[in-house]
Amino acid sequence: MVPPRRIAHLDMDAFFASVELLRYPELRGLPVVVGGGSRHQPVLQPDGTRRFSKLRDYAGRGVVTTSTYEARALGVFSAMGTMKAAALAPEAILLPTDFESYKRYSRLFKAAVAEIVPDIEDRGIDEIYLDLTDHPEETRALGMRLKEAVKAATGLTCSIGIAPNKLLAKISSDLDKPDGLTIVSLEDVPARIWPLSAKKINGIGPKAYAKLTSLGIETVGQLAQADPKLLQEHFGLNSAEWLHRVAHGHDEREVVTRSDPKGVSRETTFERDLHAKHDRDTLSEIFTRLCTRLSEDLHRKRYAGRTVGIKLRYADFRTVTRDVTLPSPTADAAMIRRAAGECLRRVPLEQRLRLLGVRVSALVPLDEAERYRAGEQGELFPG
Numbered sequence: 001m002v003p004p005r006r007i008a009h010l011d012m013d014a015f016f017a018s019v020e021l022l023r024y025p026e027l028r029g030l031p032v033v034v035g036g037g038s039r040h041q042p043v044l045q046p047d048g049t050r051r052f053s054k055l056r057d058y059a060g061r062g063v064v065t066t067s068t069y070e071a072r073a074l075g076v077f078s079a080m081g082t083m084k085a086a087a088l089a090p091e092a093i094l095l096p097t098d099f100e101s102y103k104r105y106s107r108l109f110k111a112a113v114a115e116i117v118p119d120i121e122d123r124g125i126d127e128i129y130l131d132l133t134d135h136p137e138e139t140r141a142l143g144m145r146l147k148e149a150v151k152a153a154t155g156l157t158c159s160i161g162i163a164p165n166k167l168l169a170k171i172s173s174d175l176d177k178p179d180g181l182t183i184v185s186l187e188d189v190p191a192r193i194w195p196l197s198a199k200k201i202n203g204i205g206p207k208a209y210a211k212l213t214s215l216g217i218e219t220v221g222q223l224a225q226a227d228p229k230l231l232q233e234h235f236g237l238n239s240a241e242w243l244h245r246v247a248h249g250h251d252e253r254e255v256v257t258r259s260d261p262k263g264v265s266r267e268t269t270f271e272r273d274l275h276a277k278h279d280r281d282t283l284s285e286i287f288t289r290l291c292t293r294l295s296e297d298l299h300r301k302r303y304a305g306r307t308v309g310i311k312l313r314y315a316d317f318r319t320v321t322r323d324v325t326l327p328s329p330t331a332d333a334a335m336i337r338r339a340a341g342e343c344l345r346r347v348p349l350e351q352r353l354r355l356l357g358v359r360v361s362a363l364v365p366l367d368e369a370e371r372y373r374a375g376e377q378g379e380l381f382p383g
């Protein structure tokens with residue numbers, strides 16, 4: 001028999017809100033909602049304290065991106081209309097959304113995990129899957145070490161689920177949030193997974209769940225016990241089989257790591273549209289920073305690339321790209337900046353710009369690129 005796998009799902013706790021609390025520690029313990037705009041930026045007052053916007057001051061059609069657990073206790077959750085949230089929690093603090101910071105912390109926590117388990121399946125800004133099967137360390141100790149590494153690198157807590165497959169790992173990471181570490185085996189499925197709502201299963205969306213409830217099926221356990229014929233009638237053969245399998249905790253999907261990316265890119269949407277001439281300095285600074293970050297990404301991923309490209313989006317949302325291929329692969333910020341600058345000179349710049357991106361592709365492993373350069377300089381010996 002093949003021994004069971006050990007798959008981990010790691011998800012950051014109240015991610016965007018927790019990043020905000022790092023810079024506004026005075027908000028700890030309060031209901032805080034992320035989802036405002038720049039007009040909700042806290043204002044530093046003469047006495048050194050900050051004045052924050054409150055939800056009750058909000059007017060508009062925006063939605064909540066996330067909320068602290070204190071705000072959730074008042075009924076305020078992701079994707080809820082902010083006006084509706086304001087009715088539930090008028091005194092909650094409202095903060096603007098700052099994706100750049102969240103992306104920075106996202107990279108930080110993933111890099112910290114990669115020090116311990118290099119093969120990561122990236123599932124978006126605040127979550128990853130890991131295959132721990134071949135790792136020598138005992139499961140709970142390893143889980144604790146991952147959590148500590150994330151905390152040390154970011155100051156943030158996460159929750160981890162470890163199980164024989166992705167399906168159960170994902171459900172488990174949510175069982176003891178925040179700051180949880182939940183280990184679930186196949187034997188635990190009846191006791192720990194069956195009482196849960198069927199919508200906890202990744203892949204059962206609101207529509208499928210509504211259909212299930214109309215058939216009298218609400219929990220995973222009820223789904224596991226459901227008559228296969230009934231499910232087939234309503235969902236078709238394939239989906240019915242899948243529903244049956246997942247309800248019993250079975251899932252064969254592999255953890256897919258992106259160890260061989262086609263290209264690495266960075267882009268930024270400006271806070272206001274910029275003009276190539278009038279905002280020359282700002283634009284140039286942003287451009288250089290993008291290239292520096294991209295170079296850092298390449299070094300971290302240990303890649304260099306021969307093709308450097310740019311992407312521009314104009315104020316009217318038209319997008320253009322240009323690229324140039326270099327004589328040898330590079331990961332160097334200044335070389336990327338120079339090549340990207342060359343591309344920029346080949347696009348019309350009369351209109352204002354809303355987005356700028358830089359990309360390096362035709363990748364080779366960084367040490368290969370370094371050997372190549374050494375060879376060019378006559379430092380490499382054959383063999």
Ligand code: TTP
Nearest residue numbers: 011012013014015016017065066078079126177
């Ligand atoms: P989640 O991991 O779903 O939520 P969370 O990290 O805020 O809270 P939890 O402790 O329950 O994991 O999403 C991660 C981030 O993605 C979240 O901080 C904000 C963003 N997000 C949205 O912008 N819109 C949404 O509808 C959801 C669910 C999340």
Ligand code: MG
Nearest residue numbers: 011012013126
């Ligand atoms: Mg999260």
Ligand code: MG
Nearest residue numbers: 011012126127
């Ligand atoms: Mg998440």
